[in-house]
Amino acid sequence: MSLNIIDSIVLNQNAQMKNFQMIDIILNIENSLNISNFDQVYLQNIKFNSTKLGNNQIIISNNKLVIIENITIDSIQTEQLTFYLSDNVNLVIKKIIIKNLRVTEIQIQQITVNNSNQIKILTIEPFYQKNVYYICLSDASDTSISDFYIYQSSISKICFQIVGFQNCTINNLTSLNNQITLFSINQQPDDGGNFIMSSSRLSGQEINEPLIELNFVDNILFNEVLIENNELNQFQNNTNFNGLGGSLYVFNCLHILIQNCKFKQNKCLRLNGGAISIQNLVNIAQVYIYKCSFIFNSAAFSTGGAINLSYSNLIIENSNITSNTALIGGGIYYEQVIPDFLLEKSNNTDNNKNKIINNNAKIFGHNIGSTIRKIDIDLQNIKIPNGSVKFLGERQIEIREFKSGNQISFEGIQLLDEENNPILTSNINITEFQFYSSDVQSFVQSLSVSLNWDQSNKKIQVIGQVQSKQQINNGINLQSQIMYIPQSIMSLQIVLDSLPKLIDSKGNIFFHQDQFQKNFTINFISCSIGEITTQQIESIICQECPQGKYSLDQYSTSCKQCPDTAKECYGSTINLMNGYWRENNKTDIIVYCNKNPEFCQAESPDSKFMCLRGHIGPLCEQCDSYGVIWGNRYSQIFSSDACYDCNDSxxxxxxxxxxxxxxxxxxxxxxxxxxxxxxxxxxxxxxxxxxxxxxxxxxxxxxxxxxxxxxxxxxxxxxxxxxxxxxxxxxxxxx
CATH class of the missing domain: 1.10.287 (Helix Hairpins)
Known part of the structure; x- marks a missing residue:
């Protein structure tokens, strides 16, 4: 039997009829059919067949019980929703078949349900063609979707948008090679609700948003179910170009359970979480992952190659996370809350049998990444002046025999992650950096270390490169002049400028201040001979006498002019001209060698104590008879003043x-x-x-x-x- 409806029809507008049935009918609706105010509406074995574009729509509203069973939508074009269901007390939809649609003809095929107490969609079998538009379910207590197959769909909307429910179950869902967000599950912040997904396969998605988006859901369960080839829940070969989470994005949900699932080759190109991204703002999410595998997932320009957690606690057991990649946290990335399984691991109480190995991160955190855990520097990379010494103490590095006004260079300061590997930013390509997610860019730009000291003590001055964020050869360099007072002690620290914040799942602060600084103690000594003490604001520094001047008094405040009999002077060094002699380096009394000036060879590099080879003593007039100075014995021969090597004469x-x-x-x-x-x-x-x-x-x-x-x-x-x-x-x- 066929029924053609050309004009709009409104049934039971005055609510005088109780029941409405339509069975075994082929409907051709060019406008709309409104079914309202019935106690019971029963539609069975109905076929919609309309090739004319129009407002062909069935509106079902304000009914106590609505049963829709075995509906076939064939070759239809519409400008409106095919079914619009609103304010029905009880609704049952069973077996809807949509087929024989061409892409160029599809405008919309939807089911929209508003303000209904109970909705149960038992079997929905879409056509195996492209471009299915979405189903919107709103304000329903219990929602169940099962046996749904979507293939090569590319639309701008969401396939399933479910809002305002208490319980939502999705079973045996298959989605292959689509370009759509499959589910957008949204609750109001205080409504909560439970979401269960099982026996599903999601593969080959390429979209600009998360494949599955969950917002403000209290309890989430991805349950164990076997599917084809004895595989479990699969999230495979999905790509999210712009959104969060390559396959799954969960926002402000309290309890998430994922078990016996496989996440393979999912990608999140711009934002966080190659496979999963879980983000909470108010309460800490509790995430449970059991017997799952995460393989070859990636967040190429962001964090969390497999899993990205924000303000979420993770308990994971018997799971495999391997061969995933990201900029930070190749396997797992977390922020704000340190997961319980990591605390158990650090306390050697981890019996979870997880394999989190062979993941890779370009910046830091190959397997697990979060934030900076430690500042470190090799003792050999602390460059101090000759004469000063350095010791590695139990809790600090001591620098002794240091003179006020000298310089210290700290080379290769490393920021370490929780795997004790250095954070690498020197290998970041400037061109690629603009594509990094905003949080990674902010993190890299915030990396900075500086020198810290007691700035209330005005006698301490630290001048030079006291802060740096530039990495050179995977390390940060600092170089400064340290000024204080001789015979004093001061403390110096290398500190991280932006301190990370982490708490455990109970809200306790996890980090301590001393983890983010390297402590130094500097012992200052008196100035040496050749240096003078100079007032530098409120500091006293040791300053070496420059070229052309000298000082032989340790406590002198000024340098003396170099004498005419000297070739050059600096510090405590006086290099004499040939023909002159002085007793030792501690005196500036210079005598001319008037008897034998050729024996006084102060300028010769081969001379010792300003004397020619073989000569010693005052004015170089004696011979080294016992070889004390020159090694061989020298002697005068035939009353000559010259000294001859005894071995040669x-x-x-x-x-x-x-x-x-x-x-x-x-x-x-x-x-x-x-x-x-x-x-x-x-x-x-x-x-x-x-x-x-x-x-x-x-x-x-x-x-x-x-x-x-x-x-x-x-x-x-x-x-x-x-x-x-x-x-x-x-x-x-x-x-």
Whole structure:
């Protein structure tokens, strides 16, 4: 039976009829049919067939019970909603078939339900063609959608938009190669509600918004159901070009349960969460993930390659998160709240059997990322002046023997993530940076470290590069001049300028201040010789005497002018000209070497203590006979002032010593002969006196003198024998 409705018809406008039935009819509606104010409306086996474009629409409103069963919509064009259902107490829709529609002819095919207490859509079988428009369900207590197949749809609206419900169940849903947001589930902030999705497969989506969007839902469950090829819930090959979450975006929902699901090769190109993005603003969301896998998902220009959490707590068990990529948090990214499973892991109480491995992040947090966890610097990268020393203490780094006014360079300061890996911003491409999500851009631009000290103490001054955000070779550099007072101690810190905030799921603050600073203690010493003390505002610094001046007084406040006899002066150094000598480096009394100026060679790089090789002592007039200064022994030969290397002049020295020995021997021999001659004459005179042959005066005294001369001769012999023995030993040592 066929029924053609050309003009608009309003049935039961005065509410006098109780029941309305329409069974086994082919309807051709060119305008509208309004069915209202019935106790019961029953539509069964109805086929809509209208090739003429118009307001072909059925409006069903203000009825107590509406049952729609086995409806076929075939080759229809419409400018309005095909079904508009409003203010019905109870509504049952069973088996709607939409088929034989061409893309160029489709204007809209929708079911809209408003203000109904109970809605149950048992079986909806759309055509297997392109471009199905959306179904809007509003203010319904219980909503159930099952056995729904959508294929290659590309429309500007949402397929299912469900608002104001208590319970929503979606079962056995298949969506392949579409370009639509499949579900937009929205509640008012205080309404709550429960959402369950099971036995579904979502694959090959390319959209500008999340595939599934959930807002203000109290409880969310993605339940375990087997589907084709013994796979579980699949979210596969979906791409979100502009929105949040490659497959699933959840906003301000309290409890989310995802179990036995597979998220594979989903992409969120611009915003957060390659597979899932969960964001709360008021209350902490509780997210439970059991026996799920997240593989090859990506958030190329943002955070959370697989999962992105904002103000949400995560409990995850027996799940696999691997081979996902993002800028920050290749596997999981979280902010504001540190998940319970990570606290359990840090406390060594983790028995969740998760595999979160082989994920990659370009900036930081390969497997798990959140924020900066620590500031670190290698002791070798702290550059201090020569003479100063540094020690790594238990809680700080000590710098000792430091002089006020000197510089410290901190090179390669690293900001570490929770996996103890450095945060890398030096490899960011400037062209790509403009495509990064706004929160990643803000994070990178906020990265900055600075030097901190007691600025209430006006005697402490830190001048130079005290703040930096530029990374060079994966590290930040700071370089400053530190001024205080000699013989004092000060504290210095490298601090993170913007402190991250994290709490646990119970609201307790997780971070402590000392995690985001590196502490230093600097011990200042007195100025050295060659430096003068200078007042610098309220600080006292050690300043080295510049070129052309010098100082040999440790407590001097001014430098002396370099003398004319010096080639150059600086600090405590006085480099003399050739021909001049001074006792040591602590005196500025300079003497001219007037006897042998060629021996005083202060300008020669081969000289020692301003003396020519082999020479030592005042005015360089002595030879290094024992090799104390020059290593080899040096000696003068034939009364020359020059010093000769004993190893190079063995024959000359032996000849000289032999000649001296011979001359001494001849001298002693001649003396002995003369003494013997005198003794002989004295003895003869003595005997002549005793024999009274001839009397000579002063005989006794002469004999006494002779005895004294004997003693002198004996001493001379002893001296010469000792000299000869030393000469022989000297020659033996040389040989």
């Amino acid at each position: 063995v024959l000359l020295i032996a000849f000289e010593n032999s000649l001296i020995f011979l001359l001494v021997f001849l001298y002693i021999f001649i003396i002995l002969i003369k003494i013997i001659q005198k003794m002989q004459s004295k003895i003869i005179g003595y005997f002549l006196n005793k024999s009274e042959i001839l009397f000579l005066g002063s005989t006794c005294n002469q004999l006494q003198n002779i005895s004294s001369q004997h003693n002198i001769i004996i001493k001379l012999l002893l001296i010469n024998s000792k000299t000869i023995r030393q000469t022989l030993n000297y020659n033996q040592n040389i040989n």
